[in-house]
Structure formats: structure tokens, C-alpha cells
Amino acid sequence: MSGGSPPLAGLRVLDFTRVLAGPLCTMMLGDLGARVLKVERPGTGDDTRGWGPPFDAEGESAYFLAVNRNKLSLAADLDRPEDRRLLEGLIGGADVVVDNFRAGTLERRGFDPMRFLERHPRLLWCSLTGFGPEDPRPGYDFVIQAEYGWMAITGEPDGRPMKMGVALADVVAGKDAAVEILAALVARGSGPLAPERRRIAISLARSAAAALVNVAQNALVTGEEPARWGNAHPNLVPYQLFETRDRPIVIAVGSDAQWLACARALGLEELAADPRLATNAGRVQHRDRVTREMGRRLGERPGAFWIERLRAAGVPAGRVRPVLEVLAEVPASPLWGVAPVGAGVVTRRPPKLDEHGARIRRDGWGAFEG
Numbered sequence: 001m002s003g004g005s006p007p008l009a010g011l012r013v014l015d016f017t018r019v020l021a022g023p024l025c026t027m028m029l030g031d032l033g034a035r036v037l038k039v040e041r042p043g044t045g046d047d048t049r050g051w052g053p054p055f056d057a058e059g060e061s062a063y064f065l066a067v068n069r070n071k072l073s074l075a076a077d078l079d080r081p082e083d084r085r086l087l088e089g090l091i092g093g094a095d096v097v098v099d100n101f102r103a104g105t106l107e108r109r110g111f112d113p114m115r116f117l118e119r120h121p122r123l124l125w126c127s128l129t130g131f132g133p134e135d136p137r138p139g140y141d142f143v144i145q146a147e148y149g150w151m152a153i154t155g156e157p158d159g160r161p162m163k164m165g166v167a168l169a170d171v172v173a174g175k176d177a178a179v180e181i182l183a184a185l186v187a188r189g190s191g192p193l194a195p196e197r198r199r200i201a202i203s204l205a206r207s208a209a210a211a212l213v214n215v216a217q218n219a220l221v222t223g224e225e226p227a228r229w230g231n232a233h234p235n236l237v238p239y240q241l242f243e244t245r246d247r248p249i250v251i252a253v254g255s256d257a258q259w260l261a262c263a264r265a266l267g268l269e270e271l272a273a274d275p276r277l278a279t280n281a282g283r284v285q286h287r288d289r290v291t292r293e294m295g296r297r298l299g300e301r302p303g304a305f306w307i308e309r310l311r312a313a314g315v316p317a318g319r320v321r322p323v324l325e326v327l328a329e330v331p332a333s334p335l336w337g338v339a340p341v342g343a344g345v346v347t348r349r350p351p352k353l354d355e356h357g358a359r360i361r362r363d364g365w366g367a368f369e370g
Helices: 021-031 062-066 081-092 113-119 141-147 168-189 204-210 213-222 256-265 269-273 280-285 287-298 303-312 323-327 357-369
Strands: 012-016 035-040 071-075 096-099 124-129 199-203 239-243 248-252 317-319
Touching: 012 021, 012 081, 021 035, 021 071, 021 096, 021 124, 021 168, 035 081, 035 357, 071 357, 081 113, 081 357, 096 113, 096 168, 113 124, 113 199, 124 168, 141 168, 141 204, 168 199, 168 204, 199 204, 239 287, 248 303, 256 269, 256 280, 256 303, 280 287, 303 317
Parallel strands: 012 035, 012 096, 035 071, 096 124, 124 199
Antiparallel strands: 239 248, 248 317
């Protein structure tokens, strides 16, 4: 970000989260300038500190490093009286608390969020759970993908259900939490809010269901169970992966004009002239013919040849690229991951466990001034 203070400069976020959804949320707030204090279990810390290999040269897991930059770390135990007093004071000085404890865990230890919200009129408290505040099950992304429709629609049509390559249910829920926190901060700026309005609840399950978007709408409109389409699209044709002579490419036709440009770029004039294929609805009806003819033609030449022709014609197309090739083109570091987008900045590497514990115990939120 160029010049000036970051958008959330001075905002104090107490982070009781671990694994992925919660830490991603608080890292996003930290990227935007918030002062994020991560509270971890003594001895072991965040579960993901042990989720490896790979580990870096200092023994930090890649998983932990991915979502914990721009934070200080404090190891504290909710069951120790001295730590409880410390944490109560930190909560009192915070603007936002984010947790992902199982339902009832905080309340059983005397840390009922509503008690703090009633005591501190500006405090916001966001809880992330797997299945909602009434369900004590741990919310791991893989289980959410299975139970909330994602695996049912992912994979080859005649294959087994398949999870996504990224823990995307966690990612979506973490981003949903950050959005809700930002919305509550805006609302808080307009005047006092009742404690109930400052209590934010996000579940991976609800976020995953909402993220079904057009697939969910297809099911609601038709009353039919969505199928798995592999690398094809249920509503658009052609919109899928094709094999060329040397490598796979993807073609994503999103309009009838793009279809004409695509067919002509591939030299498939017969398809371009067929009125039955002039609209997407017609192409969906004749999916097998369209994709068969395209596949035959694309297999005649290398992928680079077709990509050049399609892009010149304004047709969305791309080659399947490996991760390291992508990372070579964006700001990224083995220490702090892929740089934030937009107004976010990286100011601190991910912390070692309890790296700032002594300073926080001495200075509280003033530890960020050091």
C-alpha cells in the first residue's frame, strides 16, 4: 500500500484460533494493519506447528507459516489463575476477539463471550466453529467438504467423490469471518451496538453451503441432485479441459460471441455455422458433439499453438501450470507465504511459540510498540 497508515492501524485483535480458518481470518486483519496477538497452548502451540513435513530450516512447519504472519505470540493456559487474569486484561483492551474453540469450551472455563461483551461496550467477538455453536464436533475441512456437498460434485463423472486440493472450506470460512468483522466494525462506528450485535458466529458448514452458489441454485431450480462433471461445466459448453498434442489446456467459453470466435480459431467452420450451436443452451444439448470435434482438432497440434490462436481471438484459454511456476510470478516468501492482495502489507514474520510472551506479560498491548 502506498503512503499513509494501513486501514486497520491501531485495531487490537486477540486471536484464540488455531489450524486454518481462524488464523487466516486474523492474518487478513493483521495484513490490513491490525495488532494481532495470538494466544497459544503452552508447550505445543497451534496444532499446525507440528503439521509437517515440510519444516523450514528453523523447524517451523510450512502449514503454520502460511497463515500466521503479522502476529505476536503468547503462550497461556486458560486453566492457570495468573494466565486467566492476564487474558481477561487483554480481552478488556481488545477491539476484537476471535476464537475457534469447540462449543462450550470457553463458557466452562468462565470465559463466556457474552459476559465480556456486556462489560466492554466496544468489543466484538467472533467465534468460528465447524458445524455451528450448538454442535461440539471438531470442524475439519475434509469432513465439511464431505458433508456439505463439495465432494459429491468434485471428481470425474464415473469416479469416486474427491476433495479439493486446497482446504477451501476453511479458506472461505476464514474470509467470511473477516468480512463479518469488518462489517461489525463499520456498524460500531455509527454508534453503540447491543452485545448480541457484537457477537459474530461463523461456521465452516454454513460457509461451505453458501459457497455452492450456482450448483446449489441448479439443484433448487430443478429439484435434481447435481452430478460430478470432472473438468467440465454443468451449465456452459465448451468450458473444460482438453488434450492437445503435447499437453492439456483449458478453454472457457462464456458467451455466444466467444463460441463463434473459438470455433473459427480452431478451424471448425461447420460447428460455427450450425444454428443449433449458436446459443449456449444448444451447445449444452449437443455437448458430446461439440467436445468430441474440439478434442479431435486440438489433438492435432501442440498446446502453445492453440493457446496463441485462441487468445488472439479473444477466447479465454490457458495451460495447466505447476505451483512453483505460479509462485515465481507473484510476491511470495518461504518465511511468510504469498503476499496479501490489495491494501495488505507484510510487517512481521510468523512468530515462534511464545516469542513475545515476556514482553506481553510485562507491557500488555503495549508490546506492539516495541
